[in-house]
Amino acid sequence: MAIVTSGLARAEVPPRRIITLMPSLTETVCALGECARLVATDRYSNWPAQVRDLPKAGGLDDADIELIVSLQPDLVILAHATRTTLRLRELGIATLAVETIDFADVARSVTRLGAALGIPGKAQALNRQIDASLQAVVSTARFRLGGRSPSVYYEVDRGPYAAGPHSFIGEMLMRLGTRNIVTPDLGPYPKLNPEYVVRRNPDVIFISAPDALDLGNRPGWDHVRAIREHRLCVFDRDISDTIVRPGPRVAEGLRAIADCLARVSP
Amino acid sequence: MARATQRSRFTHWLALGCLVTLLLTAASLLVGTSTIRASLDWLASPDAQSNTVLWQIRLPRAAGAWLAGALLGLGGALAQGLFRNPLAEPYLLGSASGAGLGVSLSLMAVEPLGSGGAGWGGLAWGGLAWGGQIGITGAAFIGACAAITLTVLLSRGVMQTASLLLAGIVVGFLLSAITSLLLLRSPDTWRAMQAFLLGSTGYLNWHSCALLALTFALCIVPALLLARGLEALALGEDTAQSLGVSLRVLRLTLLAVLSLATASTVGQVGIIGFVGLVAPHLVRETFSINQRQLLIAAPMCGGALLLAADLISRWAVRPAELPVGVVTACIGGTYLLLMLWRRARHS
Numbered sequence: 001m002a003i004v005t006s007g008l009a010r011a012e013v014p015p016r017r018i019i020t021l022m023p024s025l026t027e028t029v030c031a032l033g034e035c036a037r038l039v040a041t042d043r044y045s046n047w048p049a050q051v052r053d054l055p056k057a058g059g060l061d062d063a064d065i066e067l068i069v070s071l072q073p074d075l076v077i078l079a080h081a082t083r084t085t086l087r088l089r090e091l092g093i094a095t096l097a098v099e100t101i102d103f104a105d106v107a108r109s110v111t112r113l114g115a116a117l118g119i120p121g122k123a124q125a126l127n128r129q130i131d132a133s134l135q136a137v138v139s140t141a142r143f144r145l146g147g148r149s150p151s152v153y154y155e156v157d158r159g160p161y162a163a164g165p166h167s168f169i170g171e172m173l174m175r176l177g178t179r180n181i182v183t184p185d186l187g188p189y190p191k192l193n194p195e196y197v198v199r200r201n202p203d204v205i206f207i208s209a210p211d212a213l214d215l216g217n218r219p220g221w222d223h224v225r226a227i228r229e230h231r232l233c234v235f236d237r238d239i240s241d242t243i244v245r246p247g248p249r250v251a252e253g254l255r256a257i258a259d260c261l262a263r264v265s266p
Numbered sequence: 267m268a269r270a271t272q273r274s275r276f277t278h279w280l281a282l283g284c285l286v287t288l289l290l291t292a293a294s295l296l297v298g299t300s301t302i303r304a305s306l307d308w309l310a311s312p313d314a315q316s317n318t319v320l321w322q323i324r325l326p327r328a329a330g331a332w333l334a335g336a337l338l339g340l341g342g343a344l345a346q347g348l349f350r351n352p353l354a355e356p357y358l359l360g361s362a363s364g365a366g367l368g369v370s371l372s373l374m375a376v377e378p379l380g381s382g383g384a385g386w387g388g389l390a391w392g393g394l395a396w397g398g399q400i401g402i403t404g405a406a407f408i409g410a411c412a413a414i415t416l417t418v419l420l421s422r423g424v425m426q427t428a429s430l431l432l433a434g435i436v437v438g439f440l441l442s443a444i445t446s447l448l449l450l451r452s453p454d455t456w457r458a459m460q461a462f463l464l465g466s467t468g469y470l471n472w473h474s475c476a477l478l479a480l481t482f483a484l485c486i487v488p489a490l491l492l493a494r495g496l497e498a499l500a501l502g503e504d505t506a507q508s509l510g511v512s513l514r515v516l517r518l519t520l521l522a523v524l525s526l527a528t529a530s531t532v533g534q535v536g537i538i539g540f541v542g543l544v545a546p547h548l549v550r551e552t553f554s555i556n557q558r559q560l561l562i563a564a565p566m567c568g569g570a571l572l573l574a575a576d577l578i579s580r581w582a583v584r585p586a587e588l589p590v591g592v593v594t595a596c597i598g599g600t601y602l603l604l605m606l607w608r609r610a611r612h613s
Contacts, residue, residue, distance in 0.1 A: 157458050158461060159460075159466070159589075190586040191588075192586055195298050195299050195319055195323045195585075199315065199319060219322050219326055219472075223314070237454075
């Protein structure tokens with residue numbers, strides 16, 4: 001996790017007016033009980049409900065600089081985005097860059113945000129709570145198909161791009177004791193040759209609802225075990241947000257995956 | 267005498283083209299996520315999975331890639347003849363942008379609750395639901411046809427080459443901008459869109475091959491019948507008219523054929539650049555040729571090009587793959603640069 005602080009807000013006084021430019025960061029600030037300090041978020045932040053009515057300051061790479069400046073924030077929390085960070089810094093606005101890539105980064109970013117907001121105790125408590133929830137899911141997860149752990153394929157998009165074992169999603173799948181059909185050498189989100197999935201013949205496929213509709217029409221895929229035996233995990237938008245965002249709701253995402261695995265591999 | 271020599275050279279060229287296509291198809295059967303040795307073993311002693319991989323995945327993929335490339339090659343030759351411009355390519359009339367818009371609408375229609383979608387409450391999502399029904403292929407086809415129609419309407423018919431080109435560029439930019447705007451509101455469709463924009467041959471099945479083959483038949487026949495007209499047009503519009511060619515009928519028919527070829531290809535394999543532009547040049551560079559021969563050779567060359575690009579795309583980083591559009595752009599771009607460099611040196 002890379003953390004970069006700049007500008008004026010390395011002040012002793014904790015920031016009172018905050019803008020977040022990533023959904024996972026918005027969620028972390030709110031999970032720390034400090035939603036009231038947010039004066040704007042990026043356009044994709046939609047949880048918890050109260051952030052939906054806040055002004056939307058664009059996205060990470062196309063932030064609405066003028067809106068941000070006009071809201072006079074004490075701190076803008078974002079991920080790595082050189083252009084946005086540099087421009088805000090030029091304009092004298094303090095930024096905190098928190099990169100959350102893997103599973104361990106979730107706890108690190110909670111700690112970091114807790115420190116920046118002047119509430120380290122709350123951050124510790126939140127981390128303990130997240131950890132306990134994760135443990136609760138993992139400890140009950142014992143999935144077996146024909147005596148062995150199920151092999152899984154998580155399709156991020158119909159390229160087909162898959163979630164590899166070293167991606168955030170891949171780590172979740174691994175924690176639940178499943179075997180990812182994608183090998184680590186292919187990278188976190190490889191674009192696969194569709195033939196690869198047919199040959200690896202996964203037991204369970206995770207896929208978005210629209211793509212699940214025509215899965216059987218892909219050449220050769222009707223022979224894939226997961227499709228033949230109807231073992232598909234399809235999540236609606238709200239749930240898939242908790243799976244793809246490395247934020248405080250990570251245990252909810254893990255729970256959703258575990259529930260589906262329990263349903264399809266009883 | 268010269269004519270007979272040219273004909274015999276053309277026959278040789280065609281035979282060579284067929285041979286290359288056959289070799290590439292054979293290679294397509296062997297290259298994939300398995301080693302070549304494993305593929306050979308499969309051919310010798312097939313089982314259920316190898317049958318699926320070889321005959322339901324690799325062969326239709328190769329056949330579909332060839333057909334799509336052939337349609338692009340034909341489209342390129344037609345566009346260059348019709349506009350009398352060596353830089354003309356099949357997507358010139360805004361078809362690619364139209365297809366892109368169609369696909370993004372269809373992706374959003376099946377996922378109406380985009381995380382940024384709340385701000386678009388005024389947009390009638392229910393009305394867009396049909397987009398989800400017809401799927402990406404249909405949406406791309408309809409989008410491409412609609413864009414070309416818009417281009418023709420904007421240029422007030424098909425008679426003015428300059429205004430057709432200008433209208434095509436305007437429509438292309440405008441529809442791309444609308445697509446970008448839509449995608450901005452629905453970030454989750456970005457990656458699916460990217461797969462489409464960079465071209466993809468991965469999901470071609472026998473059904474797609476049948477559709478592409480039918481389209482190819484529907485396009486090549488009128489194109490060959492109109493070859494004489496194109497030949498006359500190459501001499502200038504006035505000359506063509508004085509030779510008794512009805513320019514309006516010729517242009518309208520060629521435009522319809524071009525639209526059908528492009529829209530069907532984009533629908534099946536997404537937007538694949540450079541094949542349509544490069545294939546006719548590659549043929550012309552090899553030997554002097556008349557329009558009729560070009561309309562046969564350019565599809566053959568386009569087919570072989572896309573087949574080769576597809577082969578590289580799944581071989582280079584196997585078992586992952588590169589987007590095929592990136593490979594065609596690399597091959598096509600390098601070839602065009604070489605051609606320009608050679609010409610500059612000669613002159």
